[in-house]
Amino acid sequence: MNNRRADVRGHAEGDERFAAVDTHIRKTRHSQDQLIQTLHVAQDIFGHLSHDLMAHVATELRLPPSTVYSVATFYHLFRLDPPGEHQCTVCTGTACFVKGSESIVGKLSAEYGLAPGQTTDDGRLTLRTARCLGSCGLAPVTVLDGRIQAHQTPEGTLEQVGRMLDPHALLPEPADEIAPDDGRRAV
Amino acid sequence: MPDRRGVLELSLDGRRLNAREGQTVLQVAREHGVPIPTLCFLEGLSTWGSCRICMVEVGPQRVLRPACATPVVEDMEIRTESPRLRAHRRMILEMLFAEGNHVCAVCVANEHCELQSAAAQAGMDHVRLEYAAPQRTVDATHDRYVFDPNRCILCTRCVRVCDEVEGAHVWDIAGRGESAHLIADMNVSWGQAGSCTDCGKCVTVCPTGALFVRGTSTGEVRRAPDVVVRLTTARREHQWLPAGEGQ
Numbered sequence: 001m002n003n004r005r006a007d008v009r010g011h012a013e014g015d016e017r018f019a020a021v022d023t024h025i026r027k028t029r030h031s032q033d034q035l036i037q038t039l040h041v042a043q044d045i046f047g048h049l050s051h052d053l054m055a056h057v058a059t060e061l062r063l064p065p066s067t068v069y070s071v072a073t074f075y076h077l078f079r080l081d082p083p084g085e086h087q088c089t090v091c092t093g094t095a096c097f098v099k100g101s102e103s104i105v106g107k108l109s110a111e112y113g114l115a116p117g118q119t120t121d122d123g124r125l126t127l128r129t130a131r132c133l134g135s136c137g138l139a140p141v142t143v144l145d146g147r148i149q150a151h152q153t154p155e156g157t158l159e160q161v162g163r164m165l166d167p168h169a170l171l172p173e174p175a176d177e178i179a180p181d182d183g184r185r186a187v
Numbered sequence: 188m189p190d191r192r193g194v195l196e197l198s199l200d201g202r203r204l205n206a207r208e209g210q211t212v213l214q215v216a217r218e219h220g221v222p223i224p225t226l227c228f229l230e231g232l233s234t235w236g237s238c239r240i241c242m243v244e245v246g247p248q249r250v251l252r253p254a255c256a257t258p259v260v261e262d263m264e265i266r267t268e269s270p271r272l273r274a275h276r277r278m279i280l281e282m283l284f285a286e287g288n289h290v291c292a293v294c295v296a297n298e299h300c301e302l303q304s305a306a307a308q309a310g311m312d313h314v315r316l317e318y319a320a321p322q323r324t325v326d327a328t329h330d331r332y333v334f335d336p337n338r339c340i341l342c343t344r345c346v347r348v349c350d351e352v353e354g355a356h357v358w359d360i361a362g363r364g365e366s367a368h369l370i371a372d373m374n375v376s377w378g379q380a381g382s383c384t385d386c387g388k389c390v391t392v393c394p395t396g397a398l399f400v401r402g403t404s405t406g407e408v409r410r411a412p413d414v415v416v417r418l419t420t421a422r423r424e425h426q427w428l429p430a431g432e433g434q
């Protein structure tokens with residue numbers, strides 16, 4: 001434990017991002033009530049909450065490490081693993097579910113050996129599920145690197161994810177792309 | 188004339204009796220010898236109110252309330268027994284049994300387990316639910332103690348005694364819902380948890396066989412959860428109760 005604390009101090013000096021977290025902690029006067037907000041700030045800066053980062057927050061706020069870990073794992077918005085280079089989110093909300101989004105998730109899971117929430121070993125793809133994206137008229141919906149894809153099929157999504165991962169691939173046809181706002185008008 | 192301030196009158200299973208303001212339903216019931224089953228509650232620790240085994244019916248509407256976390260009020264009408272309460276307690280127990288891997292015959296706490304005796308008292312002879320049979324690894328990395336998560340019911344007594352009495356706060360609950368589990372420090376093995384003082388208070392308050400002294404064999408566990416009352420009373424009032432009293 002002592003060794004680990006020493007490690008964290010080492011990071012804090014070397015990595016400017018820790019300084020940015022510390023600025024927030026100072027601004028909130030090391031208030032323990034600010035734990036959730038501090039974790040949000042830390043995740044915004046680092047992209048995810050590593051054990052070192054959580055240990056750093058615990059030390060600075062003088063909180064038990066187990067409490068920080070407990071809070072970080074309670075809320076869905078906190079990520080403990082770094083997100084992959086590319087993101088695929090499949091909506092499993094009611095409308096998309098009825099339209100067969102589970103089989104899209106199943107297809108992708110099988111192909112890439114991932115459960116929802118996981119990232120491939122090479123760090124290239126993160127598979128997520130969400131409910132709901134508010135584009136039910138387009139069900140089933142996926143989001144590939146921030147782009148909403150309408151009326152998906154397991155094979156179609158698989159192909160698109162393949163193209164997203166292949167650096168030489170063309171982007172999906174513009175016709176397939178629909179901004180979330182347009183979704184409300186389309187039925 | 189006696190001082191009647193802070194005294195209130197209520198009815199407990201049809202008996203009219205007096206209670207003091209600030210008491211909980213559970214305290215009043217225990218004072219009058221009325222048994223109410225509890226699991227997460229432990230005298231001397233803060234109230235958690237998560238297991239819901241201590242439910243009673245309150246008022247003419249028979250609203251369900253946890254006895255350990257409900258303060259008494261004037262004219263309160265409390266029922267501690269009814270077919271509905273029996274069914275409710277039994278369902279909670281069945282869910283607890285189905286959720287972990289509780290095999291009493293090979294458990295260190297056999298015959299000294301609060302979960303087992305609550306089930307026996309509730310007449311729970313079988314579980315109607317499908318067993319979840321989770322895969323959970325035993326943590327035997329600590330020099331003196333072992334944690335078997337298969338027997339953990341997430342009562343958080345260990346979390347609270349470590350935080351409130353020992354002051355170390357080694358334990359906490361990570362995750363939520365069915366993935367909730369007990370962790371030490373930043374989810375490290377117990378032996379690696381630098382904040383642990385090896386005091387063993389968590390072990391002595393565990394209601395099941397989840398925490399035990401290394402080398403304990405089947406049925407050998409002996410608990411002394413009254414240590415919590417002794418320590419907190421001594422700290423607060425400088426009164427040292429003899430061991431074996433309190434709880």
Ligand code: FES
Nearest residue numbers: 236238239241255
């Ligand atoms: S003993 Fe009251 S909720 Fe657990």
